[in-house]
Amino acid sequence: MNALGAVFAREARLAWAGGGGAAGPAAFFLAAITLAPLAIGPAPDLLMAIGPGIMGFAALLSVLQSADRLFGDDHADGTAELYLLSGATPAWLVLAKVMGQAVATLWPLPVIGLLGALMYGVPVETALVGALALLAAIPALSLIAGFAGALAAGIRRSGLLIALIATPMMVPVLIFAAGAGRSAFEGDERAVANLLLTLAVSLGTTALTPFGIAGAIRSRLG
């Protein structure tokens, strides 16, 4: 586990080593939820109704924003080869890497989501459910983005390919996470169920996706 702890810590450190680039997803998320009311209109009822959906949608796009670098940089600078020869189990290693990146760069999303929902006029309880749903969705979103990024590693201008691979895979977690906030706003008891389903998808993704990412990394080296 020492090696995995080292990978986690390194990723969290490297995320901020190159300046403010790690703030990109949070800045993108903030911009998206701030600009949405300007495009949709300021009607409070409308914003309260669509707020949870906007949060989920903006979170998805924010996570995708840096997906090309997650494993693309390792492929280009030779780190991927070293990881495969490191002796650490590749699936554990990529899980530690993705989680290190997620903890370093995506932690502001639930906080900004909470404040954004309050800004939209959403009741505090609903905003809290929405923020919790975002928190629960982050592992799934990060790992799916990582999987797409690993498959596209080494391909120039891989953003389009990553979006095409990752977006359909993110649909379930987006539906459940946004559904949790929406159900809470409507006073529907399905809010907790949606929240738990979001968590379940995240846990399932956490259990399975690292094997796919490890396989993708190996196949891209061949």
Place this chain on the structure above:
Amino acid sequence: MSSQTQIFPDMPALCPETLCVSGLSLARGELTLVRDFNLDLAPGEAVLMSGPNGTGKTSLLRAIAGFIRPEAGTIRIGEHPPTIAAAERLAWLGHADGLKPGESPRQALRFWAAMAGQPRKAILPLMRALAIESVIDRPAGRLSRGQQRRTALVRVALANRPIWLLDEPAGPLDGGGRARLADLVAWHRSRGGSVIAATHQILDWPDARRIDLGTHR
């Protein structure tokens, strides 16, 4: 141990390992790169592979490391194929150095020492041996290509594994760097380690076996 190798640190003993490549054929698409290649590497040996571009030097190293699957033939490291043995017995230096621009050599090497389960205390002596201790805290993005290569060579030595696979190890090195690389390889061989290097340059490694891959197509 010679006086030159005394500048290197004491490290945990290596477990010397043999490498046997037999009847190996490698292809890229329709193009056959290597045909019926055989190699036996005993502990303490060094092999320098040369040949024109496109003759499969890098592909051969990558096959031994288990990154690519051969068309035919077998590779055995000790008793095992690379997929099982590589992680504990091979140290790899590829075209890229495995460095992150925002990370200093000290940070990077501490990380790789942790990954290899090796003590950190060997980092500074190895950096001294390769004459790059003065840049130990400089971000890798601000190092010269030669300094980056030397840092990667420290990482290879730090892993303390018996078989080194080096792809163009001296590419960006100056004369002094090539001499220190030769010392590093001599130190490794004196401990029972072995080395296979693909190179375009004339490297002065005593007793190294030379293979021209241009004759294996």
